[in-house]
Amino acid sequence: MLTKAERTKQFILETAVPIYNEKGISGVNIDDILEATKLTKGCLYGHFENKEDLSEQVIDLSLKMVSDKIRTAVHNGKTIKGKVFAFLDFYKNPINTYISGGCPIFNSAVEADDNYPLIKEKVSKIFRNGQNELSSLLQEGINNGEFSNTLDPVVFAFKLTASVEGGLVMCRVMNTAKPMLGLIKSLKSELELYVK
Template sequence: MLTKAEKTKQFILDTAVPLYNEKGISGVSIDDVLAATKLTKGCLYGHFENKDDLSDQVIELALKTLTNKVRLAVSKGKSAKGKIFAFMDFYKDPLHPYIPGGCPIFNTAVEADDNYPEMKQKVAKVFRAGQEELRGLLLEGIANGEFSSALDPTVFAFKMVAAIEGGIVMCRTMGTGKPMLSLIKNLKEELERYTD
């Protein structure tokens, strides 16, 4: 059971996640967060040391939330291939993502690249873990005979993540999700070529 203070802090974080995802770390001000939460500055600073502390915890929550949502979707697959397809399908509607503003992994990666080295490391950790989990599923598929040993799990996992993340940005920029559907279909067809 959360205390009142813990509930308030969680409310601030939950409210701030879409703000940060849409405006970016440098684009969000404390006033934006105060306006969205309808809380006082004193209340906010009772839970966070400063904007950097708030930003750090908001990004941490956004990455964790998305990662957990993806893992839940993947877990519904009945086989290694089903789980990989579930991963791809999670991203099939880039114009209406789980967190408003696009993929927080990509958004944070772009902004953090030259400006926030600690955030960059957090995103790199998420990318590495995600690719490793996908690689593990592909290896599992090879081991149980779903895929042929000609499939390179490391390369395909990287390609899949890179293509989908790039596809999200392009689709959102162009204002259409159609190319993402074609991309996912193409990735599935490529993986199907490795089934015996």
């Protein structure tokens, strides 16, 4: 059971996640968090050393939240193909995303690329782990005879991720989900070509 201090810290982090995801690290100021949490600056700084510490922990939580949600969706697939389709379907609504403001992995990657090396490394690790998990899943499908061995799991895993992350940001900018639905349908059709 969490202590009162731990519950307060968790409340601050969970409240801050959508704010950071919508405004970005550089766009958020402490007053945004104070207004949303209705806490005092003293209380906030009792849990975090400074804005950088808060930002890092918020990004950590947002990356964990979205990664866990994707893993849960994938886990619910009954076959390897079903698991890959579940991964794709996770991205089918680019306007109303799991955490408001889009994909925190993509959002953090773009902002951290040149400005926040520590956060960039965290996002890079998320991408690498996600690629490895997808690639391993596709390899498992090849090994169990579900997919043809002509499927290159590493290349296809990268294609899936790059496509849906890029599609998500484009659809958000254009304010339409329709192209994403077409993209997901196309990626599913391409994977079907490898089904034995």
